[in-house]
Structure formats: C-alpha cells, structure tokens
Amino acid sequence: MIREIKEQFTEEILTEAIKRYDINNDSVRLLGGYECFVYEYQKNNAFFILKISHTIRRSMNNIRGEIEF
Template sequence: MDKFVKELLTEDVLVETAKRYGIGKEKVYFVGGFENFIFGFEANDKSFIVRISHSSHRGLD
C-alpha cells in the first residue's frame, strides 16, 4: 500500500465506515488496497466490500 495512503488509514476511517452502513466497527475488516482502502463486512447474511478513495486521488471532473 502507498505510504501516504497507509498513513490515512486511521481508527476514524473504520468508525465512519461502520457508522455509514449501520454496523458495529468490530464487523468491518481491512481487505487491502494500494491507493484505496478496501473494507469488508457482513450484514443481513450477505457479504459486502467497500472501496474508499482519498480525495487526493480524484480529479475535478
């Protein structure tokens, strides 16, 4: 994982991810990533993957 991106992976990111999907943070697990954060979690007997990109990797378009 890119060092800059890795430094951005904080507990706050995990907490906010869980909050937005209405689950406890203990259910969210880090899958991997290079320029993104890839998280997984299970809810309602289904598995989900969430990709979070830092704003520095987005264009103005």
C-alpha cells in the same frame, strides 16, 4: 499501500464509515488495497465490500465514475 495515503488514514475514518453504513464492527475484515482501503463485511446474511478512497491522486469525477461503474 502508497505511504502518503496510509499516513492520512485514521481509525476515526473507518469508525465513521462503519457508523454511516450501519455496519457491525465485528464483521469488518480488511482485504487490502493499493490506493484505497478495501474491507469486506457481512450484513443481513450477505457479504458486501466497503471501499474507502481519497482525493490525493484522483479527482472527484474519477471517483464518481468508478462508483457509477
């Protein structure tokens, strides 16, 4: 993980994402990441990926393009 990104990430950020997407906190598992925090979680008997990104080294257009892909 890039140090400057890791230093800005807080538990409050993860907690807010879990709340916004109505995720069971017990099902969240960190998968890793280099420039993003990537988690796996289970909901309604299916597995999903939660990727928490940033704008330190990437523009909003880059992030939108990745989401659309």
